[in-house]
Amino acid sequence: MNLLDVLTGPLAYGFVQRGLLAGLMVGVVCAVMGTFVVLKGLAFIGDAVSHAAFPGLVIAFMLGVPLFLGGSIAAVGTALAIGVVSRHSGLRFDTTVGVLFAGTFAFGVLLLSTIKAYTGDLLGYLLGNILGITQGDLVQLAVLGTVVLVVIAVLRKELLYATFDPLGAAASGLRVGALEYLLLALLGVTIVVGIQAVGIILVVAMLVTPAATAQLLVTRFDQLTYLAIALSVVSVIGGLYTSFYWNVASGAMIVLFETGLFALALVLGPRTGLLHWYRGRRHMTSPLTDTDVMPGSAT
């Protein structure tokens, strides 16, 4: 079997084609959203929102409405609720989020336990099943993903300014509060999209890991976005093919690919890596000049 066969072989199956297409869409949307998640420190919120989507899925299942709809309402609702709580609660922010997300997830589990019928579909959402994606799912993914990408593309400058310097941006007339809620709502939608591919528990990795890896390697926002997308796409393709040939869980494989690339960047990266550390040791013999100051050492 030559390399071309290795690559094209699996594509003979419709479920692999659909899985790959879905994975690529999810990968791109999550990577773009992920750059904001990483820069704004929203990783924990992302994890919370994905777990909070679970009761939404279960309720939608019980009511017989599309699961996507239930998940989206629960995810976006929770994301916005977290935004409100973060502004008005006296408690530490991560404490409130921790309480909320465990509570909502428990509620979902409780509801699930009351269903007498077969609930295999729902449990599938915990770990995702990208190779089980249907034509209908693909359309929904494409619609939701496009919404997220278009909104971010249109408001890219403003989101960047508001993330970097919220006070300066607000004083210049940008509606920073509204932008923040919008970003949280988009995070909710992105998570519902991502759950399709890797499930509730792993979706946070799709959001955070590619952007985090990119952050180790580049120092410009545009580069960060493009590199995160590239890393995400590579991981989706790599993960899907290995899961096909080894017959192992596809969502887990994608996330492990991303994690592997992160580890690689951590070791080899220009600022954090072992190489940098090695060079840093050599530098110690010569005095550091101002131009040698690396980002991260100045504050």
Add this chain to the structure above:
Amino acid sequence: MTHNPAAVELDEVSAGYGDRLALADVSLRVLPGSLLAVVGPNGAGKSTLLKVMAGLLRPVSGRLEVLGQPVGKAARRVAYLPQAEAVDWQFPVAVADVVMMGRYPLIGIGRRPTSIDRDHVQQALETVRMTAFRGRQIGALSGGQRRRVFLARALAAEPDLFLLDEPVTGVDATTQEDLMDVLEAQARAGRTVVASTHDLLCAAQRFHEAAFINGRVIATGPAHLVLDQRLLAQTYGGHVLILQGEGGTALALDDAHHHDQAPGHESHFHDGARG
């Protein structure tokens, strides 16, 4: 309020955070072309006053007009420079990107910067002498260079009102002189500059007017009043030291700049280093 339009006008304004009032009954008129230093001890409400003027903090009571309009309405003509601590310096943006942000409100949603915007960025960088650093990541700069870049961002926005929170705190003497030269030129051109500062000597020598704040307005007047011992004692309580040098030069040192350890609720930055 009056027929002579002020750049900023506060009438009995009170503001604070939660239940705590940081400013009570502040009435202040800042005329166009002013170069006003806001001085006072730590926790006196200097930052709060600037945030109120910038529309970042809604007053609990009182009336407030900025550039002849209710606060927030003229936001595009206002440039606000936050304290250095309020910004994430690890952010993946280069110097020119940061300066371009000043143009964003003028460019508008969904549009891309044009060559006119890039010219303004270029000009602003030249004015603060940071052209050579335009591609550098913002976190790789020294504290003084970061202040230069943020002032360039303010300039690029072509504002009529500059609201600057500690623009010259913790920067070297050259940077301080350069930045004050820029601000002075802006004031001469008819724009209004309001800046908080810990540096009383700089306030006295380089600003035109001064407002003494300590939870309320203690006094306003020409900047040389900053070295008035009676006013200083009133504003700073016991925490001011005045050294009478040779030739009658008075050097005033306020507590904020001479400490071994900053109070627990505050961070001080002296040219990038936490001190």
